[in-house]
Amino acid sequence: MEKVFTDQNFEAEVLKNDGVVLVDFWAPWCGPCLAMGPIIEELAKELDGKTVVGKINVDENSKTAQDFAIMSIPALKIFKGGKVVQEFVGMQAKEVLKDALEKA
């Protein structure tokens, strides 16, 4: 299962995580974000135990969205050791994200 990140748990779950984390910044009004939903779910399942994959609703977690200056969604950011190492804007194919995570 993909994780659900919030303003409250973002620091502990993402910023203080030494490993690789994929964060999907999304919102319920955004069609392409909804369409990415199943892809994120599948990635979380396939990478279970290896990489943390999760989503953060920017509508409900505006502080984190502002901290990362989110102005376009879906925004997919790969964190490593709490720092953004790669980012994507817009819908992405599953393999593109998987490759990026495996190389991160």
Add this chain to the structure above:
Amino acid sequence: MQETYDLIIIGAGPAGLAASIYASRYKLNHLLLGATIGGQINEIRNLENWPGDISVSGYDLLSRFVEHAKSLGVTAQSESVVSVKKNAENLFEVETGKNTHKTRAVIMAMGTEYRKMNIPGEKELTGKGVSYCATCDAMFFRGKVICVVGGGNAAVTSALGLTDFASKVYLIYRGDRLPAEPIWLEKVAANPKIEVIRNTNIIEIKGEQKVENVVLDKAYEDKNHLDVDGVFVEIGSEPGVELARTLGVEIDEQGYIKVSADMSTNISGVFAAGDITTGSNKFRQIITATAEGAIAANGAYKMLKLK
């Protein structure tokens, strides 16, 4: 022994899903491959010309197409197709990152991709004020001044949607007469937040951390630049035909796959449907994409089963 499909449909938008619904009913053993589920349809907030729905979001309509296709038993896989080749047995080998699938027929329904402006600052500031999806990003521009580039339905509906949040929306169009439907143009004219700038192009987008202003090729109100917080690019789309081109499928001068009345191409066994084709007078609507998907499935069925 690896399974040989009757048909592989590449692209899971309206054309591909409609083709799959018909193919299932024709009992064609087929596979539906798409990097993502739907593409541009997901960005439509209010679709108001799909018969039977007075107003529906693109995502909701697409979800119903997906549910319908899956209810008929199709195998849909999230795989990007890397290449399509014809082998010595006259079968097509559809290669994805993970697998190579064999099939007797192919329907190409990959749709189109955004046209970019290809001007300085566009790429650098994407996600930092430059956006290609108004329905996704409008909320981030509450109380801001923005511009929308383009004059077709997508540009005009984006401008209208953005006025729910932005304090001011410039609609910048390269020509004199906006090609959007009159019903939308009436709404633009009646909206006090929208200002239309005609016969003008943006030649550069400037900003440090985020978009600050755009440079115009023609002065507007005595200034060659316009201060904006966001630039929404809605200048149409281009077909994604690399797969077709390498297989030797005939493409027209604008890059669309040439199709006959049954949606077949110059390569026997390869059909195409939706925004990617020269079909339907290039009208490129959901209703024409679905129709082309149905015709392509019918064409494939006739070729495979009735000969």
